[in-house]
Amino acid sequence: MTLESPPDDVTLYRQMLRIRRFEEKVLASFSSGIFYGTTHTYIGQEADAVGVLACHEEGDIVVSNHRCHGHFLAYGGSMHALAAELMGRATGVTGGRGGSQHVQWKDFYANGILGGTVPLAVGMALAEKSLNTGRVVFAFMGDGTLGEGVVYESLNMASLWSLPVLFVLENNRYAQTTPIQLHLAGEISDRFQAFAIPVAEAETVDVIEVFKLAQEAVVKVRTGEGPQALVLHTYRYGPHSKGDDTRDPEEVLKYRKRDPLQLQANRIDPDLCKRVEVEVETEVDEAFQRAQNDPLADPASLTLPLDPTP
């Protein structure tokens, strides 16, 4: 299996910009009351989702967490369906039932239970291996997820059974409001290496660098070398959720200056960048407007098929 070139610069820029503008609109609209439930935005981390998921193939599985919008859009999910999902509309990704954290479409699964996603990803990788499908599971998680014991049971099984899974650990340096130096002893990479899972690590906002690292790792997973881990040191520009931000504004500013979008824009003709910008803003506006006019989910559709009542 050979390594391939990354998607072209404009495609990568457009994908990151779609996430950025969508998420900015989500944050700006939240207090107007148009959404049901909560939200966690991905602003600042766009290079991770876009770089990593540029390596996914049809049929591969993506397991995401509470901060899933960027992963979903980079996977190829519909912006309108995501906006509608947040608004509880029948046209949403899961018919308006799941909200921001429980997005499921095709082979994409997101779940708000920290760490609970990791055994699910490993179980799916076991199924794919047993069925000899050649599919890879991409399992995204955050630094705070490393406090969950089930993660380590899952890493052990993934390694022992040589399962086709790529663990993507996005270290945005905070778990909710707790900085990593107050919640994590030792090194992140050691946690994977303790289970003989090879790790590639980068402190970068360069989508092409992320793509190259991810691709090398995915090729190994796909060719049967067993699980691999990618540790991506990043930063979220927005609050953990809507407004809960206790970080030092100086620190936020420092990281805002190394912007994955700006870095990618510098590789593109400015006029072309402007055109992409206008197209993406139109797409976001139309997605939100359409979603707001869609019918709300019918509460009757929430009945589980296994409802025990006669």
Ligand SMILES: Cc1ncc(C[n+]2csc(CCOP(=O)(O)OP(=O)(O)O)c2C)c(N)n1
């Ligand atoms: C089992 C569990 N405990 C607590 C929470 C509440 N919670 C939601 S996100 C979060 C912090 C997550 O930090 P991290 O894994 O670093 O991801 P990030 O939010 O930084 O992307 C917490 C504690 C949860 N969703 N699930």
Ligand SMILES: [Mg+2]
């Ligand atoms: Mg974090």
